Amino acid sequence: MDKEEKYISERKKIMDYEEKIRHIICMVSDFFYPNVGGVEEHIFQLSQCLLHRGHKVIVLTHVYGDRRGIRYMTNGLKVYYLPIQTFYNQSVLPTFITWLPLVRNIFLRESVTIVHGHSAFSTMAHEAMNLARAMGLKSVFTDHSLFGFADMSAIVTNNFLALSLADVNHCICVSYVGKENTVLRANVEQEKVSVIPNALDSLVFRPDPAKRPRNKINIIVMSRLQYRKGVDLQPDIIRHICKRYPQVNFIIGGDGPKRSVLEEVRDEMGADRVRLLGAVPHAQVHSILVTGHIFLNTSLTEAFCIAICEAVCSGLQVVSTNVGGIPEVLPSHLIHLAYPTVKSLSQKLELAIELEISGQRVEPWEMHSEARDIYLWGDVVRRTEQVYHRVHRHQASSALTHRIPRYKKCGVVAGWFMMFLVTLQFLLLKVCDALWPAKDIDLAPDYPTSFWSCGNGNVDRTRHFHQKSTQAALTAVQYYRVKVFGDNKQRNQKAGSWILYSLLYILYC
Amino acid sequence: MEKQEWKRVLWKRQPFPDNYVGDSFLRVSKKCKKVSLSAALYGATAVTPEICSCLGLVVIFYGMSDSKMDSSVVLTLTAAVGIIGYLITRDHLAASIRNDAKVVCFYVVLIACVSPVIKSLTGSVATDSINACTTFLLLLRLVVHDYGTQVAIVNPTVSHNVGLFASVCLASRLDSDLDVFTLMTVAVALFALLPTFRRRCRSGLGRGWNLVLTVLVVGVTGSGIIQYTPHLLLVLVVALLLCNCLMPTLYICCQGHKQNIYGPWDEAQIEDR
Incomplete structure (x- = not known):
């Protein structure tokens, strides 16, 4: 007993100490605002909550049109839009070394301690994480997607992922299926992978039964209209249900390559029975959800599926395909799970x-x-912090002699190729160190934070704060921003951040 | 201290760290369908008649261009075999005969009309080029032909068109219009009608009968080759050895290396309606 108490007190000491650590986190992903999507939303919200907990967060992404240079988003979230052109699907060309000096400079300027990459498709994330390891920083990777093993593209992608994750300190997956998938694909040790689900803003997604029509039943479908989302299943379901129940109407939000499939069925059933809304911005999703009674999700693969959580939170019955991580997401009395067939989905829909x-x-x-x-941002942030503390504690040498053997397990060709690249990277870093010594690089000043009374904000406040941020700040983001053009314009940056700071202050008062 | 059981759900707060590895972890199905040697050998016999068809066309071409074969005899034989095959395969004869007769008439008239054109089509092209082209096209046909498996490379349309194109190439080297007409008709019979007949046999008859049929086809082709084009005998032997012995054995040897993992992360397949 004595031993146990001692252990607990010691553990508490460590935890208290860790609570006080201020991490400087660099989120890296090819996908960020102004792009919209699940990953972008996740990075933004996570960064906001981390800022609120008192950590420093910066985001690295590539240029988006005329969004280049440095910009500040809500609460001083500093975003670097690096001058790298995209190559395929919003990702940059994987070159491994070409933007090494630039990113090294940023890491040193911001004195980053942890580099957190997002999405397996993001080249920037992988390269930045690798560079971070080479510079002796810690790296964390969040995987948002599931991948098969059967086809050619999967084999290639999985190999690259295995190479990239050979030296990562910790991985985060959004569901247990995602964890299994990542462990198998990338050959990561099981203990190095944490499962932290996504979260939603439950204060926004509230039921509003008055908005629903009384004598009709509305079925809402909200997804990108593409094959992966099972759009090809929908026409037959719609036909079946519309014929059987004259009082049931469909409202379909979203846009994509499969739109014509649904337009056909709309013309057949009539525009009053099947309404196509086109692309719906995330801020309006809730107002559409509350007009419905039942939410239908026909995805063929899904790592987590936040859409069904939003629907349940808004008080809709949910009918969904039983694929990927979906059965883990909600307790069985809140969701009707069906097989991904027209027959099974129609049956469950009829039941609903x-x-x-x-x-x-x-x-x-x-x-x-x-x-x-169930899924609170405050919770997600607390658990992500645990991961940061863990990698902070973790002693993984980043010396070249220790890094190289980690790639040996990646196979003969790929492993040796990677060893070559890592060595090259090491040499280039040495050249950079000689040309631009770390001591000559100015440190970026912190964003003034005294107003937020940061430190250890508790979970409730994070939630409260978060609701505000999504409503007001997402639109404000575009307008209250500052551009900085380089080192010699530091004063500009300071003046700009003060203007921004006062504007935000007015906004929040 | 009571021990709580770990559940594989995300909606419940559980007293386990986030990187806990539960016991249901990685219960994946490793689908490894082992194919036995006999099954592989038998499966390979689906390709054999197709090789024979291609070589048969070449044999008939040589036979006619060397005037060792009478084109009217070939035409009569093809028509007779065609009609017998038709009577065997059509279930509702009375209902479909009108339409089928129309299609046959259309084909015959069409081929008859274009025969003179085909004859002079490749006059300015060297015979070597034509031979090379034909070889390539027939090989392509063998590769993309539908042998009854669900793989990406299968493309019945391409295989059909490529086969007919190869026969057009060959036919353009013949001397008389009747010869051209005969070769084109034989090509249609070999490449369009015969495969459907064979597929029917394969599903309808038992293993033994199929083997007998395959041997018969090989025998007929072999004797034709020996009689008219002995220099192609080597091609036939090599092709048959390659397809019926070497490839199945290689497949059996290599299938141990095939390891495909299936799990809940795989995209669900929409079944065809």
Whole structure:
């Protein structure tokens, strides 16, 4: 007993110490605002919450049109839009060494301690994480997607991922399926992978039963209209349900290559039965969700699927395909799971409609209160912090002699190729050190934070703060920004950040 | 201290660290369908008749261009075999005969009309080029032909067109219009009608009968080659050895290296309606 107490007190000491550590985190991904999507949203929200917890966060991404240089987003989230052109699907060309001096400079200027890459598709994330390891920093990687093993592209991508993750300090996956997938694909040790789900803003997604039509039943479908989302299943389901239940209408949000498939069925059933809304910005998703009774998700593969959580939180019954991580996401009484076939999905949809008609369904507010506290940003941030503390504690040598053997397990050809690249990277870093010594690089001043009374904000405040941020700040982001053109314009940057700072202050008062 | 059981769900807060590895971890199905040697050898016999068809066309071409074969005899034989095959395969004869007769008439008239054109089509091209082209096209046909497996490379349209194109190449070297007409008709019979007939046999008849049929086809082709084009005998032997012995054995040897992992992360397949 004595031993245990001692252990606990020691553990507490460590935890107290860790609570006080201020990490300087650099989020890297090819996908960031002004691009919209799951990964972008995730990075933004996570960064905001981390800022609020008192850490320093910067984001690295590539130029988006005329968004280049340095910009500040809400709460002084500093975003570097690096001058690198995209190559395929918004990703930059993998060159491994060409932007090494630039990124080294940024890491040193901002005195980054942890580099956090997002998305397996992002070349920038992989390269920055690798460079971070070479510079002796810690790296964390979040995988947002699932991948098969069967086809050619999967084999190639998996090999690259294995190379990239051979020297990463920790991985984060959004579901247990995602963890299994990453462990198998990239050959990472199981203990190095944490499962931290995504989160949503449950204060935004609240039921509003008054918005729903009384004598009709609306079925909402909200996804990008592409093959992966199972759009090809939808026409037959819509035809079947529309014929069987005259009071049921479909509202379909989203846009994509499969739109014509749905336009056809709309013309067949009539525009009042099937409404196509086109692309819906994330801020408006909630207002559409509350007009419906049932949410239909037909995805063929999904790592986590935040859409069904948003729907449940808004008090809709959810009918979804049972694929990927979806069965892990919600307790079975809040979701109707079906096989990815027209027949099974129609059956479950009919069940949901019958429940709706007979009034036996779980009440919207009851659903909300149950789903509200499952996926909170505050929770996600706390758990991500644990990962940061862990890698901070973790002693993984970044000396070349220790790094090289880690690539040996990646196979003969790929492994040796990577060893060559890592050595080259090492030499280039030495050249950079000689040309631009670290001591000559100015340190970037911190964004003034006294107003936020940061430190250790508790979970509730994070939530409260978060609601504000999504509503007000997402639109504000575009306008309150400062451009900085280089080292010699430091004064500009200071003046700019003060203007921004006062504007935000007014906004939040 | 009570021990709580770990559950593979995300919605429940569990007293385990985030990097905990549960016991349900990695319960994946490693689908490894082992194929036995006999199955592989039998499967390879699906390709054999197709090789024979291609070589058969070449044999008939040589036979006619060397005037060792009478084109009217070839035409009569093809028509007779065609009609017998048709009577065997059509289930509802009375219902479909009208349409089928129309299609046959259309084909015959079409081929008859274009025969003179085909004859002079490649006059300015060297015979070597034509031979090389034909060889390539027939090989391509063998590669993309539909042998009844679900793989990406299979393309019945391409295989059909390539086969007919090869026969057009060959036919353009013949001397008389009737010869051209005969070769084109034989090509249609070999490349369009015969494969459907064979597929039907393969699913309808048992293993033994199929083997007998395959041997018969090989025998007929072999005797034709010996009689008219002995220099092609080596090609036939090499092709048959390659396809019926070497490739199946190689496949059996290599299938141990094939390891495909399936799991819940795979994209669900939409079944065809």
